[in-house]
Amino acid sequence: MNTEEAFHKINMLKGKSIDSIDLINKGNDGQRVMTAIGLANDSRPLDFDDGDLKTNKHLKGKPSETLFISQIKKRIGEFENGLKFHDSWIYEKIKRFVYLPIHKDNSPNHVIGIPQLISEEIYPDLYKKIEEDFNYVSLNIQNCIQNKEALHTITGPNNFLQIRSKDSKKKDGTYNAIVFNEHQLYSKNMAFYFTIPFLKELKKLL
Numbered sequence: 001m002n003t004e005e006a007f008h009k010i011n012m013l014k015g016k017s018i019d020s021i022d023l024i025n026k027g028n029d030g031q032r033v034m035t036a037i038g039l040a041n042d043s044r045p046l047d048f049d050d051g052d053l054k055t056n057k058h059l060k061g062k063p064s065e066t067l068f069i070s071q072i073k074k075r076i077g078e079f080e081n082g083l084k085f086h087d088s089w090i091y092e093k094i095k096r097f098v099y100l101p102i103h104k105d106n107s108p109n110h111v112i113g114i115p116q117l118i119s120e121e122i123y124p125d126l127y128k129k130i131e132e133d134f135n136y137v138s139l140n141i142q143n144c145i146q147n148k149e150a151l152h153t154i155t156g157p158n159n160f161l162q163i164r165s166k167d168s169k170k171k172d173g174t175y176n177a178i179v180f181n182e183h184q185l186y187s188k189n190m191a192f193y194f195t196i197p198f199l200k201e202l203k204k205l206l
Contacts, residue, residue: 161192
């Protein structure tokens with residue numbers, strides 16, 4: 001199923017509660033929406049043939065959390081010689097996606113919001129800003145690698161994209177440190193996120 005087909009199916013679910021569309025699965029909201037439109041939840045890189053589903057918690061009609069994109073530990077070596085947006089796995093994850101607010105004001109009754117189909121073709125100016133943010137973050141990661149410095153939270157100049165820590169403890173109680181060329185860049189794994197200002201920008205496009 002391509003992203004546009006998925007968008008139209010998800011659009012038919014807006015205003016419904018998660019429980020009303022899926023009374024069997026106990027996964028997260030995104031997984032249950034995927035089940036409702038006839039797709040399996042598995043380990044494929046993208047939810048759809050050519051794009052992803054991105055659900056986000058909303059309170060009082062506004063995004064209340066940053067939006068996870070992808071962790072970076074396994075790809076850290078790609079930044080050593082400079083990684084541009086259109087050459088990155090992040091671009092492949094976000095070049096086309098369905099953004100779906102999940103309204104949780106009356107939790108545990110989660111209500112499906114209005115989906116948006118987001119892509120570079122539809123919003124080229126938006127993606128130019130995302131590209132600028134990614135390239136800024138990428139350059140900072142490259143500098144940390146080359147200078148053997150510590151990584152930290154980095155936000156792009158447009159405040160749309162950032163990296164920050166995202167990790168869980170291993171069985172031995174330690175975290176998944178980011179190490180490259182025998183230098184520890186950060187004590188935990190990190191991830192790319194869309195910021196809340198970016199998500200508010202998406203809301204303006206409705």
